[in-house]
Amino acid sequence: MRGARETAGVDAMSRSEADLLAVLVGAVPMAMLAVDANARIIHANPLAEALLGGACVGRPAASVLRHPAFLSALDRALAGDRPAPAPVLISPQGMELNLRVHAAPIALPGGMAALVALEDRSVLEHAESMRRDFVANVSHELRTPLTALVGFIETLRGPARDDAGVRDRFLSIMEREAGRMIRLVNDLLSLSRVEAGERQRPSELVDLSHLVRSVVQTLRPQALEAGVALGIEGDAGPILVPADADQLTQVVQNLVENAVKYGGGGERVRICLTRIAREPALRGPAVRLEVIDSGEGIDPIHLPRLTERFYRVDTHRSREKGGTGLGLAIVKHIVNRHRGRMRIESRKGKGSNFIILLPMVEGRPPKDTGRAP
Numbered sequence: 205m206r207g208a209r210e211t212a213g214v215d216a217m218s219r220s221e222a223d224l225l226a227v228l229v230g231a232v233p234m235a236m237l238a239v240d241a242n243a244r245i246i247h248a249n250p251l252a253e254a255l256l257g258g259a260c261v262g263r264p265a266a267s268v269l270r271h272p273a274f275l276s277a278l279d280r281a282l283a284g285d286r287p288a289p290a291p292v293l294i295s296p297q298g299m300e301l302n303l304r305v306h307a308a309p310i311a312l313p314g315g316m317a318a319l320v321a322l323e324d325r326s327v328l329e330h331a332e333s334m335r336r337d338f339v340a341n342v343s344h345e346l347r348t349p350l351t352a353l354v355g356f357i358e359t360l361r362g363p364a365r366d367d368a369g370v371r372d373r374f375l376s377i378m379e380r381e382a383g384r385m386i387r388l389v390n391d392l393l394s395l396s397r398v399e400a401g402e403r404q405r406p407s408e409l410v411d412l413s414h415l416v417r418s419v420v421q422t423l424r425p426q427a428l429e430a431g432v433a434l435g436i437e438g439d440a441g442p443i444l445v446p447a448d449a450d451q452l453t454q455v456v457q458n459l460v461e462n463a464v465k466y467g468g469g470g471e472r473v474r475i476c477l478t479r480i481a482r483e484p485a486l487r488g489p490a491v492r493l494e495v496i497d498s499g500e501g502i503d504p505i506h507l508p509r510l511t512e513r514f515y516r517v518d519t520h521r522s523r524e525k526g527g528t529g530l531g532l533a534i535v536k537h538i539v540n541r542h543r544g545r546m547r548i549e550s551r552k553g554k555g556s557n558f559i560i561l562l563p564m565v566e567g568r569p570p571k572d573t574g575r576a577p
C-alpha cells in the first residue's frame with residue numbers, strides 16, 4: 205500500500221509528467237532514485253536497483269538505504285534545499301562501496317519530491333590509489349640509483365680523489381646505476397606507448413617463427429654466460445600473425461630473458477611454437493608460444509600479481525640482475541593489443557611455463573613478410 209500523500213503526489217502528476225520523470229531517471233547513466241514527499245521511492249533505474257540489492261519502487265527510502273548521510277540529504281531536498289554532495293560508505297554483499305549522494309528537490313504537482321543520484325566513486329578511488337602507488341614506485345625506483353650516484357660522486361671528490369683503483373671501481377658501479385635508470389625510463393616510455401595504442405590492432409603480417417629464431421640468436425651469448433641452453437621446438441615453417449614486429453620482439457625477449465635470469469637453474473630453456481587450427485579462447489586459428497624453464501618456479505600466491513607494474517617475487521634479486529619489474533606488465537599490454545591471451549603456469553621447485561596465445565593467419569606469407577628485427 206502506498207501512503208496517501210505519495211499517492212496524491214503521483215496521482216496529481218499528469219500521465220505524461222510521470223512518464224517523463226520515469227524516462228529521465230531511467231536514462232541517467234548512474235544509480236538514480238525519485239522519492240516522493242512521503243520519502244517513498246517512486247522511480248528507480250536498473251543501476252540503483254543493482255546497487256541497492258533489488259526492487260525499490262514503492263518502498264520507503266529509509267528501508268533501502270539506512271544511512272544517516274543519505275537520509276539527511278533526502279530530508280533536506282524534500283524541504284526544498286539543495287544539500288552539498290555527501291559521502292556514504294556501504295558494503296552490499298561484503299564489498300565496500302564508496303558512494304557520493306547528490307540530492308535535489310523537484311517540485312511536482314502533488315508536492316515537493318526529490319531526485320537522488322548515487323555516484324559510485326569506488327572505481328575512481330581505486331584508479332587514484334593505483335596512480336599514487338605508481339608514482340611512489342617510480343620515485344622509489346629512481347631514487348635508489350640516484351642516491352648511489354650522489355654518494356659515489358661525493359666519495360670521488362673527497363677521500364678517493366687520488367685512488368685510481370677505487371675510482372675505476374666506483375665509475376663502473378655508477379655506469380651500472382645510470383644504465384638502470386635509463387632502462388627504467390625506457391621501459392616506462394614503452395609501457396605508456398603500448399597502452400596508448402592498445403585499441404589499435406596491429407595489421408602487419410609477421411612470421412613469428414622467424415622472429416623467435418632471431419630473438420633467440422640475439423640472447424644466446426647472454427644465456428651461454430648464465431650456463432643456460434636455449435632450444436626452439438615445435439612446428440617448423442612460417443607462422444603468420446598480425447603483429448607489430450618490434451612489440452612481439454619485446455615479448456619474446458622478456459620471456460626468454462626472464463627464463464634465463466630466474467629459471468636458469470634448470471640449465472635448459474625451451475621455446476615451443478604450436479599451431480592450433482581452432483583455439484576456443486580466440487575463436488579461430490592461433491599459435492601457442494611457450495617459454496618453459498625447469499628452474500626454481502614461482503609460488504602460486506605470486507602468480508596473479510606477476511604482470512602488475514613493479515611486482516617482483518624477490519625485489520633484491522631482480523634489482524641485482526638489472527630488472528625494473530616492468531617487463532611482464534609490458535608483455536601483458538602487448539598481448540592485449542594483439543588480442544591474444546597470456547597464462548602463467550608454475551610450480552615451486554619445478555619451473556615455469558609462460559604461455560602466449562596469438563591469433564594466427566592461415567596460409568603462406570606474401571613476398572615481403574617474415575619481417576623480424
Ligand SMILES: Nc1ncnc2c1ncn2[C@@H]1O[C@H](COP(=O)(O)OP(=O)(O)OP(=O)(O)O)[C@@H](O)[C@H]1O
Binds near residue numbers: 497522556
Ligand atoms: N621464469 C621465471 N621464473 C621465476 N620467476 C620469474 C620468471 N619470470 C619472471 N619471474 C618473476 O617475475 C618478476 C617480474 O618479472 P618482470 O619481467 O616483470 O620484471 P624483471 O625481469 O624483474 O624486470 P625487467 O623485465 O624490467 O628487466 C621477476 O622479478 C621475477 O621475480
Ligand SMILES: [Mg+2]
Binds near residue numbers: 527
Ligand atoms: Mg623481465
